[in-house]
Amino acid sequence: MEIDIRKRKVGLNFLEDGTAEIWLWAPFATNVSVLITESELSLKMQKESLGYWYLKSNEIAENAEYCFALENKEAEQQTTDSQPLLRSDPASVYQKNGVSGNSTAYNLKSFNWTDLGWQGVRTEDLIIYELHTGTFTPTGDFNSITEKIDYLLELGITAIEIMPVAQFPGNRNWGYDGVYPFAVQDSYGGPEALQQLINTCHEKGLAVILDVVYNHFGPEGNYLKDFGPYFTAKYNTPWGDAINFDDANCDAVREYFIENCLMWFRDFHIDALRLDAVHAIKDLSTTHILAEIKQYVNQLSAHTKREYLLLVELDLNDNTYINPLADKGYGMDAQWIDEFHHALRVTTGEAKNGYYADFNGIEHLAKSYRDAYVYDGQYSPHRQKKFGIKAERNQGNQFIVFSQNHDHVGNRMLGERTSTLVSFEMLKLLAAAVLCSPYIPLIFMGEEYGEANPFQFFISHTDEDIIESVRKGRRSEFAAFHHSDETPDPQSEDTFNRSKLNWEALNENQHKTLFAYYKALIALRKSNPVLNKLDRTGVLAEALKDQNCLILTRSNQNGKVYCLMNFSKETQGFPGRHVANSKVIFNSASVEWGGSDAEQPAINDTIN
Amino acid sequence: MEIDIRKRKVGLNFLEDGTAEIWLWAPFATNVSVLITESELSLKMQKESLGYWYLKSNEIAENAEYCFALENKEAEQQTTDSQPLLRSDPASVYQKNGVSGNSTAYNLKSFNWTDLGWQGVRTEDLIIYELHTGTFTPTGDFNSITEKIDYLLELGITAIEIMPVAQFPGNRNWGYDGVYPFAVQDSYGGPEALQQLINTCHEKGLAVILDVVYNHFGPEGNYLKDFGPYFTAKYNTPWGDAINFDDANCDAVREYFIENCLMWFRDFHIDALRLDAVHAIKDLSTTHILAEIKQYVNQLSAHTKREYLLLVELDLNDNTYINPLADKGYGMDAQWIDEFHHALRVTTGEAKNGYYADFNGIEHLAKSYRDAYVYDGQYSPHRQKKFGIKAERNQGNQFIVFSQNHDHVGNRMLGERTSTLVSFEMLKLLAAAVLCSPYIPLIFMGEEYGEANPFQFFISHTDEDIIESVRKGRRSEFAAFHHSDETPDPQSEDTFNRSKLNWEALNENQHKTLFAYYKALIALRKSNPVLNKLDRTGVLAEALKDQNCLILTRSNQNGKVYCLMNFSKETQGFPGRHVANSKVIFNSASVEWGGSDAEQPAINDTIN
Incomplete structure (x- = not known):
């Protein structure tokens, strides 16, 4: 099988004339x-080179259910000739009966796209809104997201980022337990509903980012080992054997993920992929899989004349990932910088436990404004080694920052959102710290109105052993600080329901004010000719340690903006910071935003 | 502890005034x-930052024996206060009682160097002679190598490459089971004898390359785990856990190996290190350990005004390793290309088993002359994946080639040298194929006179379980092709003795002729203004598949040389290859070299 950027080849696909074509990798x-369930038809596949099997057939109707019957002589799971292994398609696009059901021969090309005027989004213009489909709305599906588009446009964000939708077990999951990377979660509405959502977003002017997981598979419903060596024992990961990106037989595994990327962009009109935890992708090949993905995405882009973005969650201060291919980088468009978050949260008083231990607060926050990476070569006590490299030449639109996201909320034992942890004044300051940064801002669903419901860790596995092991894992993670009884049961439906947004809150006073505040701040960021440029050359950041205050200065040929941030509990002056000819353009502590400082604003009292 | 390129800091070292200074990493x-054995003196070390311990003392005399007494509360091996762990120094430079004995406080600076006029060697001029100290001479030590220097100079090679000398168990070992990377094998003569050998080599005009192993430690006498996390479970290697180059606590492990490199260059005047199997060094740090080593070696070079080379054995066709630091490479000076060897040997009729399976003979040989890497992106059946990248911009002096080396001889069950496997005519052709190549040639001790003794795999462990496991390993390796009884016992002294060079052979006719032939060929390579330039731009290689012949053309502004190689058993013409104005400068089949073709040379019969 050779990758063809113009059409999906892996798995089952329909040609223009309605013929089904199937490529399957099963080297052993x-x-x-191929078994067509309803008709009980069995179609023999033909062996091709490099472990692939092929079939072209006009006996498979759209939406027919199918699976594969495998006879393996050498694979891990032995079969006898009379009892072949029955397995659904590893590249299935629709599992309407869940991870254990048959695959559905859904025709990705049957959707009637009407977003042809959509021009995509530039990284400079990204204001990302991260959402979890299951808890964003009461019904928890794609259709109901559509109803919120006008609200999101009013807020001013430019892209939604949908947490992973690859088919996972049951109907409650953050999405990182997916086992069919090509299949769109049935309980969310399946592939057609996702296409519909994206089409509507584009028509209304909203970009769509999809979170995809290429570093591990979930623990339940993962039968890839029956097909071939998708995993390698070369590397140990938190999930066991690593996905095989560089060991024997890796080519087809690499093709599988490249095809996956191409599918989202080409067949779902996704604008950007958010690649989960790419530091956990272990690949010592001559060409890293991310660089190879970038090469293919560039080809697709040239073919469709649309720009596609690759954004990576990366727990490494290593700009190799975001440097251009021509400069021996992997060519990713932007990366997460959790360090900005950690420094910011310690500045607001977060206890220095776990990954927060590396951060001293205000000085590290200032460093992150200046240098993106806080650790750029120094010794990190938490990691117990020297960490990072300088990223001087990387622009602001290569980094994504936030004051909270699903991880940092959900990884707390009780999943408390920031709104329940800090004061209202601090909430506003956090928002401004992110939205005035020279980086791409990301907000987490509900943050914009101070949602008080938690976002807890939830699953809906069916395998009792896995359920118990996840429960134990959660309990032991927090054992040092909490009594284990307090840990919410991840398998409980209550935990999931508790984590849903409470849209009613928006009608309440302070929530309404906060929403208006976010709206105003986003509008300011978009309209201000200094704030809306992400060139880092005009960025200065000074920490006033004793006052726990920070002065962020941003400037370009269009002017200069001072962002005076007071993280202390007291009113602070900024002595000697009297800036002639400047005027206050935004004051988070003003009465308008529920503050008390109509005449003498707390954070910029010396500004004229 | 901070690395100081001017002096060794790790382990025990003497200052100018005779004071001993000790740095030890033992984070847990x-x-x-420090216990001084003879005097029964116990000197308490002082805890420093980052897991280091320090002591400065004038109570330790040169050549005193010492060890460390460790009390660990958290380490793997628990101790009680009454019974501390006694361990010799991981950075010991001399283990005169073997791997289990105490360390000796040898003063590396006490040697009186007289090689100050020595200018080092350029990669362009390298003609490498690989030798194994234990089997090169009857006595098997450094002193006796000295006696062979004149012979080696007569042969014409420019550098000896000494197989690893880091202290290993017993006195018979290839050297890859070393457990004290800083200690010079006691049975070879220890550090002073090595310094003496290098000094003499330099005085006589011979460079010295040392083989060092940074990818694993031997199985016996390795107590590093008692000191700290030298290993990481992140990666699985053929030797178990990988050396910790990028996990928590890796900084001190990295420093340990950087210090090791610097020691050989600075304190032993080594000209080049041959880094064993660097593909097995697993390091996903922002700066690869090899690149960091290169940075330090560059600093040392600037300080001492001598050039030091880093040559790597690399089973990857990945020129990242040899590209300059400025171009995001690791900056290694040259790499092994086993593929040249494999293609060459298949061309001479080697069975296509194991790693030979990937090579078709003459065409791949021609490709290796042209492109260095045979696999530069295609699918490799042996590796079961696409492999390699193009190395177009790398020069010939970045690649090291050979027709045999210790590995390819010794990894045969019976350790047969090429001299016993192919005809005399073929031996000469193999020599020419290597020495006329646009790459750095390497020959394996004894090859130059057709040594007939084998070079078998031998060890001298003391642990019975390890011995039995090595025996089993060897037997099972060859189980498919041989009866297990035939496998020489690696632990037997006979196996070692059988592998020694038989210098008497040099007095025999054909051996004498072959030696003269090598000498003439090396002289030709050195003096010919086309052959002695390793710019690859003037290299052409054409495979004549049906005749199993190859025409290698090398040219530059100084002229053009055709190397006509006939690997078939028949006399071959090179029809249409009549080259006007050219003359035969060397004919391997001439009567002078024991051939029969005084008038009508087999390999270049149409040349005027």
Whole structure:
């Protein structure tokens, strides 16, 4: 099988004339058939080179259910000739009966796209709104997200980022337990509903980012090992064997993920992928899989004349990932910088436990404004080694920052959102710290109105052992600080329901004010000719340690903006910071935003 | 501890005034003392930052024996206060009683160097002679190598490459089971004898390359785990856990190996290190350990005004390793290309088993002459994946080639040298194929006179379990092709003795001729203004598949040389290859070299 950027080849696909074409990688199989469930038809596949099997057939109707019958002589799971292994398609696009059901021959090309005027989004213009489909709305599906688009446009964000939708077990999951990377979660509405959502977003002017997981598979419903060596024992990861990106037989595994990227962009019109935890992708190949993905995405872009972005969650201060291919980088468009978050949260008083231990607060926050990476070569006590490299030449639109996201909320034992942890004044300051930064801002659903419901860790596995092991894992994670009884049960439906947004809150006073505040701040960021440029050359950041205050200065040929941030509990002056000819353009502590400082604003009292 | 390129800091070192200074990394220890064996003196070390312990003392005499007493509260091996762990120095430079004995406080600076006029060697001029100290001479030590220097100079090679000398168990070992990377094998003569050998080599005009192993430690006498996390479970290697180059606590491990490199260059005047199997060094740090080593070696070079080379054995066709630091490479000076060897040997009729399976013979050989890497992106059946990248911009002096080396001889069950596997005519052709290549040639001790003794795999462990496991490993390696009884016993002294060079052979006719032939060929390579330039721009290689012949053309502004190689058993013409104005400068099949073709040379019969 050769990748063709113009059409999906892996798995089952329909040609223009309605013929079904199937490519399956099963290098150790001795016989492979496609079984059409309803008609009980069995179609023998033909062995091709490099472990692939192929079938072209006009006997498979759209939306027919199918699976593969594998006869393996050498694979881990032995079969006898009379009892072939029955397995659904690893590249299935629709599992309407869940991870254990058959695959559905859904035709990705049947959707009637009407977003042809959509021009995509530039990284400079990204204001990202991260959402979890299951808890964003009461019904928890794609259709109901559509109803919120006008609200999101009013808020001013430019892109939604949908947490992973790859088919996972049950109907409650953050999305990181997906086992069918190509299949769109049935309980969310499946592939067609996702296409519909994206089409509507584009028509209304909203970009769509999709979170995809290429570093591990979930623990339940993962039968990839029956097909071939998708995993390698070369590397140990928190999830066991690593996905095989560089060991024997890796080519087809690499193709599988490249095809996956291409599918989202080409067949779902996704604008950007958010690649989960790419530091956990272990690949010592001559060309890193991310660089290879970038090469293919560039080809697709040239073909469709649309720009596609690759954004990576990366727990490494290593700009190799975001440097251009021509400069021996992997060519990713932007990366997460959790360090900004950590420094920011310690500045607001977060206890210095776990990954927060590395951060001293205001000085590190200032460093992150200046240098993006806080650790750029120094010794990190938390990591117990020297960490990072300088990223001087990387622009602000290569970094994504936030004051909270699903991880930092949900990884707390009780999943408390920031709104329940800090004061209202601090909430506003946090928002401004992110939205005035020279980086791409990301907000987490509900943050914009101070949602008080938690975002807890939830699953809906069916395997009792896995459920118990996840429960134990959660309990032991917090054992040092909490009594284990307090840990919410991840498997409980209550935990999931508790984590849903409470849209009613928006009608309440302070929530309404906060929403208006976010709206105003986003509008300011978009309209201000200094704030809306992400060139880092005009960025200065000074920490006033004793006052726990920070002065962020941003400037370009269009002017200069001072962002005076007071993280202390007291009113602070900024002595000697009297800036002639400047005027206050935004004051988070003003009465308008529920503050008390109509005449003498707390954070910029010396500004004329 | 901070690395100081001017002096060794790790382990025990003497200052100018005779004071001993000791740095030890033992991050989990609660108390560390130095014990001076003879005087029964116990000196408490002082805890420093980042897990280091320090002591400065004038109570330690040169050549005193010492060890460390460790009290660990958290380490793997628990101790009670009454019974501290006694361990010799991981950075010991001399273990005169073997791997289990105490360390000796040898003063590396006490040697009186007289090689100050020595200018080092350029990669362009390298003609490498690989030797194994234990089997190169009857006595098997450094002193006796000295006696062979004149012979080696007569042969014409420019550098000896000494197989690893880091202290290993017993006195028979290839050297890859070393457990004290800083200690020079006692049975070879220890550090002073090595310094003496290098000094003499330099005085006589011979460079010295040392083989060092940074990818694993031997199985016996390795107590590093008692000191700290030298290993990480992140990666699985053929030797178990990988050396910790990028996990928590890796900084001190990295420093340990950087210090090791610097020691050989600075304190032993080594000209080049041959880094064993660097593909097995697993390091996903922002700066690869090899690149960091290069940075330090560059600093040392600036300080001492001598050039030091870093040559790597690399089973990857990845020129990142040899590209300059400025171009995001690791800056290694040259790499092994085993593929040249494999293609060459298949061309001479080697069975296509194991790693030979990837090579078709003459065409791949021609490709290796042209492109260095045979696999530069294609699918490799042996590796079961696409492999390699193009190395177009790398020069010939970045690649090291050979027709045999210790590995390819010794990894045969019976350790047969090429001299016993192919005809005399073929031996000469193999020599020419290597020495006329646009790459750095390497020959394996004895090859130059057709040594007939094998070079077998031998060890001299003391642990019975390890011995039995090595025996089993060897037997199972060859189980498919041989009866297990045939496998020489690696632990047997006979196996070692059988592998020694038989210098008497040099007095025999054909051996004498071959030696003269090598000498003439090396002289030709050195004096010919086309052959002695390693710019690859003037290299052409054409495979004549049906005749199993190859025409290598090398040219530059000084002229053009055709190397006509006939690997078939028949006399071959090179029809249409009549080259006007050219003359035969060397004919391997001439009567002078024991051939039969005085008038009508087999390999270049159409040349005027």
